[in-house]
Amino acid sequence: MAPATSHPPEVLSCSAATPVLASSPRPACPAAYGNALRLLASWGGKRTPELANVPTMIELGFPGVEYYIWAGLFVPKGTPEPIIARLRDAMRDIMQNPQVTSVFEKAGSPPAYLDQPDFLRFVEADAARLIPAVKKIGRLDTP
Numbered sequence: 001m002a003p004a005t006s007h008p009p010e011v012l013s014c015s016a017a018t019p020v021l022a023s024s025p026r027p028a029c030p031a032a033y034g035n036a037l038r039l040l041a042s043w044g045g046k047r048t049p050e051l052a053n054v055p056t057m058i059e060l061g062f063p064g065v066e067y068y069i070w071a072g073l074f075v076p077k078g079t080p081e082p083i084i085a086r087l088r089d090a091m092r093d094i095m096q097n098p099q100v101t102s103v104f105e106k107a108g109s110p111p112a113y114l115d116q117p118d119f120l121r122f123v124e125a126d127a128a129r130l131i132p133a134v135k136k137i138g139r140l141d142t143p
Contacts, residue, residue, distance in 0.1 A: 025042065025048045025051055025108050026050070029050055029051070029108075032051070039054045041054065041056060041060055042054050042056050043056070043057060043065070044056060044067075045058065045066045064129070068126075069109070070126075073091055075087065096113070
């Protein structure tokens with residue numbers, strides 16, 4: 001049986017053998033506050049309120065190093081428009097529900113709903129920004 005702990009698995013696996021942890025801020029906070037982890041930088045474009053003393057990678061001199069964990073709702077090409085419209089309306093309603101948004105906020109992940117045209121632009125811009133970095137480290141096959 002594993003010992004009881006308040007730290008999530010990714011924080012527990014961070015040790016001398018694996019000295020680097022990439023995580024969203026909230027799971028790392030208890031370990032950082034308890035001095036089990038030393039937080040060097042955050043990935044976001046601005047400092048996280050819970051970790052206001054932790055600089056961003058951009059502040060440390062790494063321009064363009066900005067990464068966010070995001071999720072979206074996707075459907076296969078050819079999905080009938082009435083189904084897409086119903087899904088968009090349902091997702092918009094869900095993401096405006098205070099009970100739902102409070103769960104995201106408590107997890108340290110502020111909700112941000114983007115409708116289909118805005119979300120498409122966001123995904124395309126994020127991919128365009130990340131692809132050169134991924135190619136540079138050799139993790140993207142190119143034709």
